[in-house]
Amino acid sequence: MAEMNYLWTPPAPVSLPVRGTSTRFPVSRLFFVGRNYQAHAREMGTSVDKASMRPVYFTKFAAMLAESGSTAPYPPETRDYHHEVELVVALGAGGFRVSPQQAAGMIYGYACGLDMTRRDLQAAAKAKGNPWDVAKNVEMGAVSSEIVRADGRVLDRGEISLKVNGELRQHGDLADMIWSIPEIIADLSTYYHLQAGDLIYTGTPEGVGPVRPGDHLEGWIEGVGDLRFDIGPAE
Numbered sequence: 001m002a003e004m005n006y007l008w009t010p011p012a013p014v015s016l017p018v019r020g021t022s023t024r025f026p027v028s029r030l031f032f033v034g035r036n037y038q039a040h041a042r043e044m045g046t047s048v049d050k051a052s053m054r055p056v057y058f059t060k061f062a063a064m065l066a067e068s069g070s071t072a073p074y075p076p077e078t079r080d081y082h083h084e085v086e087l088v089v090a091l092g093a094g095g096f097r098v099s100p101q102q103a104a105g106m107i108y109g110y111a112c113g114l115d116m117t118r119r120d121l122q123a124a125a126k127a128k129g130n131p132w133d134v135a136k137n138v139e140m141g142a143v144s145s146e147i148v149r150a151d152g153r154v155l156d157r158g159e160i161s162l163k164v165n166g167e168l169r170q171h172g173d174l175a176d177m178i179w180s181i182p183e184i185i186a187d188l189s190t191y192y193h194l195q196a197g198d199l200i201y202t203g204t205p206e207g208v209g210p211v212r213p214g215d216h217l218e219g220w221i222e223g224v225g226d227l228r229f230d231i232g233p234a235e
């Protein structure tokens with residue numbers, strides 16, 4: 001095969017470590033569920049009626065991913081940068097229009113993640129009916145721990161929490177997710193041909209709030225693992 005000639009060196013593939021192995025998980029796309037815990041929907045001034053609604057999704061570039069242990073600058077153009085701790089589902093197989101039963105078989109593993117959010121810009125976008133991109137698609141604004149293999153096992157309970165500077169800020173249970181992991185994968189697969197390497201952030205429990213330069217964040221999910229993330233000075 002002829003060697004490709006690029007104008008400049010393409011970016012390195014985005015990947016995450018897998019616990020217990022030296023092999024890395026190649027990351028394809030980052031999908032996020034908007035509201036998946038009733039208590040968080042309430043704190044955002046809304047509620048979710050599962051019978052009449054479908055999940056809300058948004059995306060971030062894979063290039064926005066930061067590994068656990070990173071320090072990210074406090075981002076520009078916000079005065080209200082928020083933490084959202086979330087269970088991350090890592091897909092090891094693809095699927096299109098799959099059933100919830102088929103969806104479980106696509107699960108490679110799980111990680112503990114953060115969906116960092118410029119809350120002030122999100123509120124302004126909601127008020128004007130504008131897209132959320134600059135509120136959500138923030139450089140180093142999608143954080144993930146290493147991936148722990150699960151091989152099709154569905155997580156349907158377990159504590160999820162976040163501490164900032166040692167103080168508990170978010171605490172919930174995966175059992176309180178409005179849409180289950182198989183339901184999310186199946187629904188998302190009606191819009192996209194899901195593929196191995198896709199990550200799905202499954203929503204945050206209540207207690208979201210602002211971070212400041214110098215803050216140290218520690219996320220934890222029972223049966224999955226923990227995550228550390230530091231906020232550096234503003235650029």
Ligand code: MN
Pocket residue numbers: 032033034084086115203204
């Ligand atoms: Mn979120």
